[in-house]
Amino acid sequence: MSEDTILVNRDGYVAxxxxxxxxxxxxxxxxxxxxxxxxxxxxxxxxxxxxxVLRGAGGKSFSPGNDISEFETDRSNAEQAKAxxxxxxxxxxxxxxxxxxxxxxxxxxxxxxxxxxxxxCDLRICGESSRFGVPIKRLGLVMAYPEIDxxxxxxxxQTALEIxxxxxxxxxxxxxxxxxxxxxxxxxxxxxxAMAAAQRIAEGAPLVARWHKKFLxxxxxxxxLTPEELDEGYACYDTEDFRIGxxxxxxxxxxxxxxx
Numbered sequence: 124m125s126e127d128t129i130l131v132n133r134d135g136y137v138a139x140x141x142x143x144x145x146x147x148x149x150x151x152x153x154x155x156x157x158x159x160x161x162x163x164x165x166x167x168x169x170x171x172x173x174x175x176v177l178r179g180a181g182g183k184s185f186s187p188g189n190d191i192s193e194f195e196t197d198r199s200n201a202e203q204a205k206a207x208x209x210x211x212x213x214x215x216x217x218x219x220x221x222x223x224x225x226x227x228x229x230x231x232x233x234x235x236x237x238x239x240x241x242x243x244c245d246l247r248i249c250g251e252s253s254r255f256g257v258p259i260k261r262l263g264l265v266m267a268y269p270e271i272d273x274x275x276x277x278x279x280x281q282t283a284l285e286i287x288x289x290x291x292x293x294x295x296x297x298x299x300x301x302x303x304x305x306x307x308x309x310x311x312x313x314x315x316x317a318m319a320a321a322q323r324i325a326e327g328a329p330l331v332a333r334w335h336k337k338f339l340x341x342x343x344x345x346x347x348l349t350p351e352e353l354d355e356g357y358a359c360y361d362t363e364d365f366r367i368g369x370x371x372x373x374x375x376x377x378x379x380x381x382x383x
Contacts (some may be wrong), residue, residue, distance in 0.1 A: 129158040130180075131166070136173035136325040137318075138166050142240075145181030150190040151236050153197055153207055159240075160214030167221040170382060173325040173332065175221060176317060177244060178228035179237075185227070185253075188235020191262075211236070212269045218243045219273070222333045224324045228317035229253050229304070234292060239270050242277050242303065245336070248317040249295050250310035255303055256292035276343070278302045328364040329382045 130141040140162055142149040151159075166175055179185040198204045218225065218240065227233075227241035229249035234256045241247050257274070259266060266274065266287060274283045282301050295307045308316045324332060334355070341352065359365050363383040371378035 128152070128155050129162055131162050133172075136171070136329075137176060137321045138169075138172055138174070139176045139178065140166070141178055141180050142186050143180040145179075145183070147190065148184035148232060149179035149181070149186040149237070151186055151188060152190045152193060153210060156211050156214045160210070160217045163214065163217040163221055167217065167223065172223050173327075173329045173382075174224050174226065174321040176226045176228055176321050177218075177240060178314075178317075179230065182230050184232040184237075185229045185241060186235075186237030187232050188237050188239075188259075194262075208267055212267070215239060215243060215269060215273065222336065223329075224332050224336065226317050226321050226324070228313060230310070230313050235259060238303070239273060243273055246306070246317075246320055247304040248306045248308065248313060248320060249298065249304045250313040251295050251307055252310050253295045253298070253304075253307075254292050255295070255298040256290065257286050258290040258292060260287065260290040326377075326380075328359075328362075328368060328378075328380045330362055330364055331359060334359065 128142070128144050130139075130143045132139045132141070140159070142151070142155065142159070144150060144152075144155070163175070166172055193207075198207050224246070225244040227244035227247040227249075229241055229247060230253065231250070232254050233241050233249065234254065235258070238255055238257060257266065265271075271283065271287075274286070277283075278286070278301050286301075295304065298304045299307050306316065306320075338356070341348070364378075364380045367378050367380055
């Protein structure tokens with residue numbers, strides 16, 4: 124599998140990661156999971172970046188999940204599946220822990236592993252004809268702990284059970300109602316709206332975006348906040364971006380944040 128199945132393009136402060144296997148509707152393979160994880164880890168470490176957009180190539184599908192043909196060769200027993208899962212879970216962890224805001228640009232099909240990828244993005248923008256679901260019961264498969272936990276956190280236990288037990292594939296309106304997507308727009312406007320959202324994010328103070336993600340993640344942990352953690356809530360006042368921001372507000376000019 125060629126590395127060009129995962130493409131990374133940069134436009135200013137925004138990076139776009141494309142699942143590039145349109146002939147197979149961007150079905151994921153083991154090499155693709157590995158390359159996607161490496162790309163996300165590299166992007167997360169880049170301080171000059173402010174937003175990451177994830178999408179599928181071809182305009183017809185974000186991703187239908189894993190390529191079923193690999194089950195005979197790479198996931199035919201529990202030992203193989205565990206090795207495969209370690210790669211997959213490392214990639215999902217890289218996405219979940221990405222320091223920069225992430226936007227899923229969802230056109231068409233977004234089911235199974237594709238939904239797992241999109242569901243870990245901070246914003247999920249789809250078209251009116253997009254389709255969602257996790258129909259793995261038809262394959263006799265379970266969603267492993269790291270994957271099912273992400274779904275549970277996104278939609279709650281009861282809705283996660285509904286999605287998994289029924290295995291239905293459903294439309295964008297229902298996905299929005301369940302909390303699977305952030306925004307539904309006309310099919311021809313998905314790219315425009317997702318990229319506009321990414322640009323709005325990129326125009327903000329990048330340190331603030333990273334802090335907000337960090338704080339919300341930390342609040343998922345029931346452990347009491349430490350005095351040092353509470354103090355971090357005021358660290359922004361010592362940044363150059365804070366001075367740029369409030370001065371721009373007073374002078375009614377557009378701020379040019381520096382990430383410092």
